[in-house]
Amino acid sequence: MIVLTEIRDVREHLRAERFAAAKEGRELQVGFVPTMGYLHEGHASLLRSARMDNDLVVLSIFVNPIQFGPNEDFDRYPRDRDKDMALAKREGVDIVFLPSVDEMYPQPTKTKVHVAELTDHLCGAARPGHFDGVTTVVSKLLNIVAPDRAYFGQKDAQQVAVITQMVQDLNMDVEIVPCPIVREEDGLALSSRNVYLSPEQRQASLVISRSLRLAEQMAREKESATAGDIASELVRSIEAEPTAVIDYADIRRFPSLESVPSSMRVKDADGKLLIAAAVKFGATRLIDNVILTMEGDK
Amino acid sequence: MIVLTEIRDVREHLRAERFAAAKEGRELQVGFVPTMGYLHEGHASLLRSARMDNDLVVLSIFVNPIQFGPNEDFDRYPRDRDKDMALAKREGVDIVFLPSVDEMYPQPTKTKVHVAELTDHLCGAARPGHFDGVTTVVSKLLNIVAPDRAYFGQKDAQQVAVITQMVQDLNMDVEIVPCPIVREEDGLALSSRNVYLSPEQRQASLVISRSLRLAEQMAREKESATAGDIASELVRSIEAEPTAVIDYADIRRFPSLESVPSSMRVKDADGKLLIAAAVKFGATRLIDNVILTMEGDK
Structure with a gap:
């Protein structure tokens, strides 16, 4: 495993x-896993997929300032270089790209990549500019690594949809591979931000995955359930936990992220549906989701 | 020379x-010349540079709808496939990429690449959204062709500056090669849009290059000339032609396109200065420019 900090060296090495x-x-088939570090088993699963599909695996670790809002957690985003390197080594990573902020942004970027519509709602509504920061840095990283495949966790379902749209619209020559959410045994979706939770918040946070499972079950089992019914059930179930503050709890088509009429029976939906929630516990905002493929479309 | 209309075929062939x-x-070194067709000797000079520097030369011809405003000349933009093919053949092009609008935009693009600041003024002010259309389509074409070098005419000096900024900000792995303006013997800068001019307008249009030469001469020869003096002289000289309607006549740093204080003596300028004008004759809008590198900086 080699560790590179300069763009020029990554290009040169891959060339x-x-x-x-x-x-x-x-x-040569190159697989790429872009991350912000503080790696967990979710990231490990991306690296394993990349290892399986490719000759060479590149991992990048870069906490990207331009995807954080002014009142967000850029400065305190958790970092643990040694643990990250150990996990990367264990998963057979070939190249770790560890750029500084100066290496990625020698001047503030004047160029931004913007994906319209898909970024207007869900996390995009609560975090203005966030997805422009994501699509811009992912463009940069894809241009530096030029991978055949890039791997993203489905926990950030909107991010997957937005990046897939960008790659398609801009004819980027890379396959975006979404990978399933990895969870703790008790259901909590893995996230680097889980480290922020107090023991009480950690316990309370289980309401998210539990409520999503309930919503999913309702969608699967109740013939007459409408999108509105499921969204209401999701909200009701999350609000049963008094410390949970809902940012959004929504049901949308996937990957278009188009809204569905609340009167629509989910059984009648074409294709995939995303049931997603963002919930705050104190200052910590967690996201989670399930994706349903309705029987009629299998 | 082969002619390809599908993205997949271009990728496959180059691969x-x-x-x-x-x-x-x-x-293999690949040179790329993206154009909107109706090729003239300006394009030919780009192709010759590309031919000289590379093993393989790709020419694209695509009149890009998203860089035209609603009241602009997309529909009537001149097209002449046979003449274009003859010129391409003569200049030793290896691959002509001739996509349809549907091939480039199977759905309306949700993704746009935006370069801030450099696009706020000059042509960007008169043509809102124009440069987003340019940077978006150039991103697409660069992703499809993945050239080592891409060639652009310096007549569109702002376009060169904007694309260079984009390539740098997004770490695109391509060298942008600007090529000098090619002129008719009487000074008119070559442009596909010159075909729109009536004989009288064609004659009147000479005022642009003549006035730019005057402004350049003043900058070179008059020790005390300020940026304001030169801009005034440029405007005065163009307005001497009664049918000329000035869109802008401006002096700016190049390639940053930052404004210069009108009281600044041009002799004291650091680096390059762009003197640029956009002038309308009837419905036809022409642009032209000169770039000065001041003695002190040579």
Whole structure:
């Protein structure tokens, strides 16, 4: 495993590897897992998928300032270099790209990549500018690494949808591979931000995954359930936990993220539905979701 | 010379060529000239530069709807496929990429690339959204062709500055090569839009290049000339032609496009200065410019 901090070195290294493979008649397949570090088993699952599908695996760790709002947690976002390196090594990563903020933004970027519509709601409504920061940095990283495949966790379902749209619209030559949410045994979706939770908040936070499971069950089992019924059930169930403050609890088409009429029976939905929630416990905002593929479309 | 209309075919062809070269131990160098067609000797000079620097030359011809405003000339933009093909052949182009609007935009793009600040003034002020359309389509084309070098005419000096900024900000792995303006013998900068001019307008339009030359001469020869003096002289000289309607006539730093204080002596300027004008003759809007590198900085 090699650790590189400069863009030039990453490019140079990958160019040499690709060229050497081609000389031997092989097309080198590169898998890329962009992260903000403080790696957990969710990230490990992305790295395992990347390892399985590709000849070479690149992991980037970069806490991207431009995707944080002014009152968000950029400064205190958790960092643990040694633990991250150990996990990367364990998962057979070939190249870790660890750029500084100056390396990625030698000047403040004048260029932004913006995906319209998909970013107007859900996390986009609560975090203005967040997705422009994400799509801009992901564009930069994809341009630096030029991978064949890039892996993203489905926990950030809106991020997956937005990046997939960007790649399609801009004809980026990469396959976006979404990977399933990894959970603690008690159901909490893994997130680097879980470290912020007090023991009481950690316990209370289980209401999110539990409520999403209830909503999913209702969608699957209750023939007459409408999108409105499911959204109400989700809100009711989360609000049963008095310390939970809902940012949103919503049901939308996936991956278009278009709204569905609340009167629509979910059984009648075409394709996939996303049931998603963002909930605050104190200063910590957690997100989680389930994606339903209705029987009629399997 | 081969002509391709599908993105998939362009990618596939270039991939195969690159791979074949690498197998023989060569890194294939690809030069790219993106155009809107109706090719003239300005385009030919770009193709010649590309031919000189690279193993393989790709020309794209695509009249990009999203860079035209609702009241602009998208529908009547001149097209002449046969003449374009003849010029491309003459200049030794290897691949002509001729996509349809549907191929480039199977759905309306939700994603836009935006470069701030550099697009606020000059042509950006008169053509809102124009540069977002340019940077978005150029991103798409660069992602499709993945060239080592891309060639742009310096006549669109703001476009060169904006694209260079985008490539730098987004870490696109391509060298942007600006090429000098090509002029008719009488000074008119070559443009596909010159075809719109009536004989009288064609004659009147000479005022632009003549006035830019005057402004340039003043900047070079008059020690005390300020940026304001030069801008005034430019305006005065263009307005001497009664049918000319000035959109802008401005002096700015290049390539930052930052404004310069009108009281600044141009002799004291650091680096390059752009003197640029956009002038309408009837419905036809023409642009032209000169770039000065002041003695002190050579």
